[in-house]
Amino acid sequence: MSAIVKIKDLHKSFGTNKVLNGVSLDVQKGQMVAIIGRSGSGKSTLLRCLNGLEKVDAGDIKVCGHDIHHPDKLNLRELRKQVGIVFQSYNLFPHLTVERNITLALTTIKKMSVEEARKIAHKVLQLVGLENKKDAYPEQLSGGQAQRVAIARSLAMAPELMLFDEVTSALDPELTAEVLKVMEDLAREGMTMVLVTHEMAFARKLADVLVFMHQGQVWEIGPPDELFSNPKTAELQKFVSSDL
């Protein structure tokens, strides 16, 4: 297995607020890495650094061979072809149909023909079980459906790495289940995934590596079962017990 993400001693501050305080983490190809932790522990910032949405202050960070810390050498467009991200608030384009939401980047960035792009849209919509919604507008979808379209939109770009930023936090349990099912299918197919999540049961069941973040650092890391049943630090112990 080769590392698709290599982070070494990553630092990031917003003003005087130190958000990432020396994070080191490797993600291997095909792995699912779940990041958990309290609000403000730096999970989402870490994820956003991975696709260049946030500028890094110090440290080494390589994603899919791209050096994120050196923007002059960094080809953001290429990076973003390889790294997909899905947000908590879906962020679909409200003025476009579901199908056009998916094909827009394919025809614009990848310069595909409309026909080709439509075929891919059909395929990814099938994957998330929403091919019958291709002509709907985002506002006509439920939260769960919108999130599945957002996942499909990212998948259409055929990324090597998928990032999920608390994608189920805005959904009720029933809708959460349908989104998690799509992510589970992706994991089975060997997609490399890094997710920030509050779905402990999901993380425990499917993640290969669980990362507990605290105060901008990787506080504990290891196989989920081990971390959940045998937390070494008081912080994780408290975090895990508060979830039960």
Added chain:
Amino acid sequence: MNSFSFLHVEYLLQAAVWTVVLSLVAFVFGGVAGFVIALWRVSPNRLLRNIASGYIQVVQGIPLLVILFVSYFGLAIAGFKLTPLVAAGISFAIYCAAFLGEIWRGCIQAVPRTQWEASECLGFNRFEQLTKVILPQAIKIATPPTVGFMVQIVKNTSLASVIGFVDLSRAGQIINNSTFQPFTVFGCVALIYFCLCFPLSALSKHFERKLNVSHR
């Protein structure tokens, strides 16, 4: 003293054509410049942002009447003798550019930041983000205030009479001076203004409905 007749109505309608011409000049030239100013206002380049916001502040801080005086009388003293239509056209375009620039800047910024982020994450560059994702959404937001401003411009063209431009209001004044029938004359003027402005408002509603496809 002659009384208000069909000939006077014809004269008013001719003047109304000049009101429309001036409004169109103001809107087309002011619109193009206003669009550039709106884009500069949201540009990542600080220099462009400052130039645009400086322009807006200066123009918004000066009455339109003064801009008219400067461009007609002021430039004439400096050796540039402009016709009333050209001077009024330039003044109104300068004025429209500042206000439309600021209105449209607000509309662009009213599109949620997450839409920039989502399109950025898909690999769009700034131009593609603007043209494919942000502006199509901003246009929908911009339609009502833009039309509202256009209606204001049509009515404000009456100010151009101070530099000798014979628009609808000025024509009404001229006719009233000879007929002394202010109620009839200005009632007729008001009706023509209404006939110019009402279709604009109706058009705005039509566009809003048409652009509102995602909210059916």
